[in-house]
Amino acid sequence: MRSFRRRDGHETPADRGTRGSAAADQTDTHRRATDIACPERAAGHEDHKASPAPRPADSAPKGPALRRAAAEFIRLHHGEARRGDPAPRIARVFAEIDGTGTYRHTHDELVFGARLAWRNAARCIGRLYWRSLHVLDRRELTAAGEIAAASAEHLRQAVSGGRRIRPLITVFAPDAPGRPGPRIWNEQLIRYAGYERPGGEIVGDPRNAGITAFAHGLGWPGGPGTPFDVLPLIVQGAGDERPRWFRLPPDAVLEVPIEHPEYPWWAGLGLRWHAVPALACMCLEIGGVCYPAAPFNGWYMGTEIGARNLADSDRYDLLPRVAEGLGLDTASDRSLWKDRALVELNRAVLHSFDRAGVTMTDHHTESRRFLTHLGREERKGRTVGADWSWIVPPLSGSATPVFHRTYDTVERHPAYVHHPEALARARGESGDALVRDAPV
Template sequence: MDVAASPTSGPATPAGPDSAWMLREAEQFIELFYGEGNGQGGPAARMAEIRAEVAGTGTYTHTVDELAFGARVAWRNSNRCIGRLYWRSLWVRDRRDISDAAGIGTESVKHLVEAGGGGRIRPTITVFAPDRPDAPGPHIHNEQLIRYAGYPQPDGTVLGDPRNVGVTELALRRGWRGAGTRFDVLPLVIETARDGIELFELPPEAVLEVELSHPRYPWFAGLGLRWHAVPVISAMNLEIGGIRYPAAPFNGWYMGTEIGARNLGDTDRYDLLPVVAAKMALDTSSNATLWRDRALVELNVAVLHSFDRAGVKITDHHTESNRFITHLEREEEAGRTCPTDWSWIVPPVSGSATLVFHRYYDDADLRPNYLRRECPVEGGPDRT
């Protein structure tokens, strides 16, 4: 259940949102907040406070309870996330008082350590300072807090993750030097209104990784593969009631296919299917031998096996598909729309063997939500 899969595309907050737009968004959110049994009093009194604050400052401040509710509902509304059954359990770390690069880096490390839990992954979000009329909020330009570098080679190949060539080159231009392996952890690229772009290297204790092996193929461990355990999406905007939080990294735990089928298997990522097929001595002379399918299954078996052996939480796509149907039924019972993008909910392996494949879904662009934004470097928010 990678919350990396959850963000939904949608219209971003208008540049320089006016007070009327903000108040309309705020009113819808406050009605939702009180309508679901939160807060003391009622929405009318709270909206009077918000109108007065917007009139005086051009913006308003969420209460702690409003922030927590908004972040959780944003997960509930994320039409590309298969793991929303646990939306109520999202742990919200309120760090809105932090807007400097050093503070954001330090709290990002704490997020990784606390959310990782030594393998007991906990869905977590850390919310930093919002955009305000007098100053934009901070940005983390890495699409996840942990990403592996991609180094272009003279022959046109990439050592490491091709997805991250752009941010790798940016980090190198600013003085960072990796070890030159396939799994070098990139520094955080943090931008603030005051300091511009700064780099923050993650200490080893913040990066929980799993070395990959296979339960039946001893040679698999010799491939030297690994993957990080806590998928913290960090290049998305959290939008709640007209307030935009441009730095609000959040995570769940991985679904195995996100690593095995996408990160390691995609041809524009680590492209390991030919390598695994060769080690398995598969006949690759024709597509009809289904060598890619067989290699893909074994790559995913290795991911699930390795995480389980390491005591690190992960889920398989069949289990998570069943859980999503449970979530969908609960939302329908509550009278709520469960926005769902079929093309993202159906797993990239054995789709028709899962329950989520065999039905239609309603979709909608609801708020609160996690929204895509343009990235200044190559690449952008992705499900993996």
């Protein structure tokens, strides 16, 4: 298999100024996460740094702020679920907060909160399905090995019937006063390694070069060295546990070879991508309680892979190679060689997932469905917050109906959010780590 390397002289901007811009990532304590059927963020690769990051529990709501957040959520739950007067439940929660500094959600509250966090995700185009999110309540798990094993099981359960992807979230133990909950360092449960070679070349995914180096520092020996080596999970248990690495079992990682419906030479590119986009480093925040390890997935929209992961110049940067195979004139951008190569790359992704029988949507279908979601919510008297730059697809945007309108950018809770230190962990940044080999 040929290696995919970042081209010499390529820069990785902190602000791409396009769909998935990371410009505002560092400005807020909490940042909205990408969500199910949403494009991945375009964060540039940064050099490994050795500064320890504060734990998110330090900034979690406390005292009066926690009581307000809890009461607001309980009223919302009782109102939408028609559970009657919320006052008795609020009184019990307040008593629990006064006694312990936090409170525990009921199973029904957890399910309701996780689904509403999806419904509230302003950057997600796939929210029509928010009620179908299946919630695995694993709050009893706190140790790194338990989290890793349950995360592998999440990936197995997300693939229903062998190929059909279903929306799924696994919720692990929350942060509590004096005891941070567990963390999953990886941005997604499945990510491909980025091996930095002498001279700065990256074999694999440049986005993951930092976490790849960090995994090596923990003792991971690395994979075969292909552009699509699956990274181990890096998990930090609750309390004072140090991060440990865990291999994902092969039966937990479903991958799809990427071939083209018309060009036999395409198979020689050796492309593939994993089927389950399980986002892993976000905090699920419900009523002031932070669940820092709550991996969740839906299914891919084709452009996430074909127009971003495989095409972006700071990712696999495949457009020049595809254009070469197509025999296109790349001497000038005015030939639109990038556009033509991008369309064929996206055709290949959709064709390959369809051929494999793996669930995937396309940007035209999902755009229409998002407008269906808007209509349903508006009829219920609910305003839908949406970020235009994320809702409009990164391919043929003006050919989709979501392009030709504006949206309110209102944000609501419950929510999936990023803590700044979670972004640092996903880049592999830490000043202290426990070296341990711990296969799942």
